[in-house]
Amino acid sequence: MKTYTFNASQNFFKRAAKVIPCGIYGHMSPAPLVPATAYPFYAAKAKGSKFWDVDGNEFIDYMCAYGPMVLGYNHEKVDSAAIKQIQSANCVTAPTPLMVELAECLVDLIPRADWAFFAKNGGDVTGYALMVARAATGRKKIVMVEGGYHGVAPWAQPPGSHGTMEDDSRNIIRIGWNDTAGFERVVNENDGEVAGFIATPYHHPTFADSEMPAEGYWQTIETLCKRKGIVLIVDDVRCGFRLDLRGSHEHFGFKPDLICFSKAMGNGYPISALVGTESLKSDASKVFHTGSFWFAAAPMAAALASLEELKRINGPAIMAEKGKKLLDGMVAIAKDYGLELKVSGHPSMPYLRITNDESLMLHQDWCGECTKRGAYFTSHHNWFISTAHSDEDIQRTWDIATDALQATKKAYGF
Amino acid sequence: MVLMNKGLHRKNEQLIKAHLNLYAVLKNLEDLVSHDPDTARLVKKWDVSIAFNVLGGPKACVEFKDGCCTVGKGRCRRPPVILFFTSPAHLNRMMEGKANSIPLRGFTKLGFLKKDFTQLTDRLEYYLRPNAALLKDRHYLELNTRLTLSTAAFAVPELGRYDPIGRLAAGRAGNGAVNIKILAQGPAVHVVFRDETIQAGRGEVEQPAALMQMKDWQVANDFFNNKTDPFTAIASGDVIIKGRIPLLESLSLILDRIPHYLS
Numbered sequence: 322m323k324t325y326t327f328n329a330s331q332n333f334f335k336r337a338a339k340v341i342p343c344g345i346y347g348h349m350s351p352a353p354l355v356p357a358t359a360y361p362f363y364a365a366k367a368k369g370s371k372f373w374d375v376d377g378n379e380f381i382d383y384m385c386a387y388g389p390m391v392l393g394y395n396h397e398k399v400d401s402a403a404i405k406q407i408q409s410a411n412c413v414t415a416p417t418p419l420m421v422e423l424a425e426c427l428v429d430l431i432p433r434a435d436w437a438f439f440a441k442n443g444g445d446v447t448g449y450a451l452m453v454a455r456a457a458t459g460r461k462k463i464v465m466v467e468g469g470y471h472g473v474a475p476w477a478q479p480p481g482s483h484g485t486m487e488d489d490s491r492n493i494i495r496i497g498w499n500d501t502a503g504f505e506r507v508v509n510e511n512d513g514e515v516a517g518f519i520a521t522p523y524h525h526p527t528f529a530d531s532e533m534p535a536e537g538y539w540q541t542i543e544t545l546c547k548r549k550g551i552v553l554i555v556d557d558v559r560c561g562f563r564l565d566l567r568g569s570h571e572h573f574g575f576k577p578d579l580i581c582f583s584k585a586m587g588n589g590y591p592i593s594a595l596v597g598t599e600s601l602k603s604d605a606s607k608v609f610h611t612g613s614f615w616f617a618a619a620p621m622a623a624a625l626a627s628l629e630e631l632k633r634i635n636g637p638a639i640m641a642e643k644g645k646k647l648l649d650g651m652v653a654i655a656k657d658y659g660l661e662l663k664v665s666g667h668p669s670m671p672y673l674r675i676t677n678d679e680s681l682m683l684h685q686d687w688c689g690e691c692t693k694r695g696a697y698f699t700s701h702h703n704w705f706i707s708t709a710h711s712d713e714d715i716q717r718t719w720d721i722a723t724d725a726l727q728a729t730k731k732a733y734g735f
Numbered sequence: 736m737v738l739m740n741k742g743l744h745r746k747n748e749q750l751i752k753a754h755l756n757l758y759a760v761l762k763n764l765e766d767l768v769s770h771d772p773d774t775a776r777l778v779k780k781w782d783v784s785i786a787f788n789v790l791g792g793p794k795a796c797v798e799f800k801d802g803c804c805t806v807g808k809g810r811c812r813r814p815p816v817i818l819f820f821t822s823p824a825h826l827n828r829m830m831e832g833k834a835n836s837i838p839l840r841g842f843t844k845l846g847f848l849k850k851d852f853t854q855l856t857d858r859l860e861y862y863l864r865p866n867a868a869l870l871k872d873r874h875y876l877e878l879n880t881r882l883t884l885s886t887a888a889f890a891v892p893e894l895g896r897y898d899p900i901g902r903l904a905a906g907r908a909g910n911g912a913v914n915i916k917i918l919a920q921g922p923a924v925h926v927v928f929r930d931e932t933i934q935a936g937r938g939e940v941e942q943p944a945a946l947m948q949m950k951d952w953q954v955a956n957d958f959f960n961n962k963t964d965p966f967t968a969i970a971s972g973d974v975i976i977k978g979r980i981p982l983l984e985s986l987s988l989i990l991d992r993i994p995h996y997l998s
Binding site: 331334335338342343344345346350351352353355356357358362479480481482483487528529679680681682685701 | 899900903904907911942943944945946964965966967969970971972975976977978979980981988991
């Protein structure tokens with residue numbers, strides 16, 4: 322199988338490195354793509370489940386823009402709605418009625434939602450959720466899960482991260498995932514001081530297997546929160562509309578007070594939302610939180626179209642089915658080579674790891690070899706399956722995975 | 736959480752710096768003797784051990800024998816020369832050339848200390864304080880890079896234990912060894928994180944959990960002297976990382992603390 326080269330990407334990167342910190346920063350930095358030289362850095366175009374890089378290489382995309390792409394790139398219905406809205410009004414001095422329609426849509430769709438608030442990124446609404454919880458309770462401390470990702474605000478970053486200060490984490494308490502006893506302990510130790518508990522519906526850290534909630538985990542957390550007057554916040558930014566259109570808490574059977582959405586909401590258009598219960602609406606209204614582009618109408622039109630389409634086709638069911646098919650095949654292929662490919666997390670956003678090499682170097686090399694053959698895999702982050710991934714894509718991916726294992730075999734002697 | 740007052744904070748900074756000076760900077764004497772022919776000639780016939788004793792701070796033993804130098808942690812066994820420092824800050828000032836040590840033993844060796852040993856430390860300083868002109872010389876570039884690499888590796892256990900941010904980063908690293916190597920035939924060092932302890936050493940360990948490899952001497956020199964940002968170096972392929980990335984992230988955070996103490 323022919324492998325790709327990335328000369329144009331590298332040339333753009335050389336230019337970028339002179340004028341942009343890191344060349345490409347944040348979660349799209351090539352640095353954690355191991356080896357970085359096996360990956361394209363710049364995209365030229367995208368359609369459906371695929372994107373093409375600036376070297377003309379075609380990739381079946383299993384990162385889906387790290388989550389925002391859910392129905393396929395350049396989706397006709399979503400793009401048409403956004404373009405139509407741009408042609409009438411987008412970023413204007415007043416919001417358009419679409420804001421009302423979108424809020425009504427979310428309130429109808431999500432049983433726990435009595436109201437909705439819009440912004441641009443997941444981090445905008447996780448930060449807002451903390452402020453609402455503090456405003457509602459008059460308390461300062463927030464409990465979160467160690468390794469949980471809630472954006473890049475200083476409070477959300479691991480203590481000691483560059484640019485953060487000790488004070489940024491002073492009121493953040495970290496506990497282990499699935500540790501209800503730990504939660505009860507910190508709540509008792511900080512009695513009357515904990516404003517909120519924030520966590521993702523299931524634990525999906527980078528560089529580690531995903532972990533589902535243990536039986537009764539969320540229900541215990543919910544009970545403790547209710548008993549102690551703590552606001553229960555779900556960061557559904559990554560899982561939202563992929564596991565269950567009504568919110569991932571419905572999938573896991575619990576009732577949060579605030580829910581953060583973004584990524585899949587607008588199929589690539591920049592929008593996020595915090596939804597909440599009636600009891601917090603008044604406090605939410607008192608917290609001043611805004612941004613220059615948060616009222617832009619085109620992303621709201623895209624979100625309405627996207628949610629409508631996901632509902633029409635039952636998107637979560639399609640993604641779960643495609644994911645299961647893809648992963649069952651991949652596990653079997655690895656087994657044929659005497660390797661264990663461990664899959665964790667939900668089938669629509671799986672985290673994969675070849676367990677035979679604890680250092681993960683074999684897994685990293687295999688992911689790199691797959692990418693050089695046209696299946697874009699990362700080795701450190703959960704993947705995303707969209708409704709646009711076809712059976713042909715899956716078959717092609719299996720062929721690539723096999724060829725990449727064959728190529729990796731010699732170096733690792735399996 | 737105990738809030739440190741400014742005085743205590745400064746005192747702690749001096750203590751950490753003293754640890755780095757003794758166990759990471761002075762440690763470079765070993766490489767200097769092995770890789771600089773002029774230094775090798777200078778120490779060829781030395782048979783002496785020198786104790787560095789810092790009141791309220793670290794202790795080290797520098798031994799010269801058979802043309803080799805070893806810098807060890809802790810006390811020397813019956814050293815003929817003891818250099819005493821009244822505080823970590825005193826040691827740090829001495830390392831910056833702004834103070835003298837107090838010889839407690841070895842008065843017969845005063846001439847050696849004043850002349851020969853000073854020649855050695857001057858040589859070390861020369862190789863640790865590069866400028867653009869010096870770095871054009873291949874031997875200088877390689878030795879400066881080797882010493883910088885070694886300083887970085889041996890600084891990690893000290894920072895992981897004593898520096899507040901280093902401690903946080905070390906706590907998140909998990910267990911495993913990282914090999915750091917200059918390709919193709921350059922030197923290597925390793926750092927092992929295990930059960931909240933950190934050890935550093937020269938050479939590579941077998942079955943590392945992670946690798947950090949520099950394409951060549953120049954890349955390594957730029958990398959360890961903060962002349963290039965790691966993300967760009969990795970993306971461009973100049974620096975290759977592999978294996979357990981959280982280990983490398985923690986290591987990187989700890990390495991980033993070095994300039995806070997050592998210029």
